Amino acid sequence: MIKKVLLKIFREGIGGLMALVSYLTTPSKVKRSSEEQEKVNTEVQKLSLYQYFTCPFCIKVRRHIRRLNLPMEYRDAQVRGGEHRNTLEQEGGAAKVPCLRIEADGKVIWMYESNDIIAYLNKHFDPTFKPNS
Ligand SMILES: N[C@@H](CCC(=O)N[C@@H](CS)C(=O)NCC(=O)O)C(=O)O
Numbered sequence: 001m002i003k004k005v006l007l008k009i010f011r012e013g014i015g016g017l018m019a020l021v022s023y024l025t026t027p028s029k030v031k032r033s034s035e036e037q038e039k040v041n042t043e044v045q046k047l048s049l050y051q052y053f054t055c056p057f058c059i060k061v062r063r064h065i066r067r068l069n070l071p072m073e074y075r076d077a078q079v080r081g082g083e084h085r086n087t088l089e090q091e092g093g094a095a096k097v098p099c100l101r102i103e104a105d106g107k108v109i110w111m112y113e114s115n116d117i118i119a120y121l122n123k124h125f126d127p128t129f130k131p132n133s
Contacts, residue, residue: 041071044071048075049072049098049117050101052076053076055098100117
């Protein structure tokens, strides 16, 4: 029991430190004209990220979101029995993070896997994105 608690504190401590370092070293944000940014802001309203603050895969995705200058809603799915965790498990299919919830053409897509999420965000929001790059 004590071992489990200590392990949790250690994991969350490392995760917190990673989140801080990642935040402090974020590469410069993508710049857009105000019209382009308005468009992006509207598009991003269809997205939300289910995540844990200290999860390294979530930190990696959040870093990309900051770089791409996306005002995305984050939903904390860490609390067992919490609203967002229940929704993720029931509608997404697994209580695993990160998961990007995408509303598209009247449907909802639940995208798991940090690398897939990053590839999706780059494809849709990175002005320097080139297919097959
Ligand atoms: N390959 C996945 C790994 C994600 C992962 O392992 N997430 C952990 C949190 S750091 C998780 O959700 N664990 C809960 C579970 O697997 O049930 C990714 O890159 O997104």
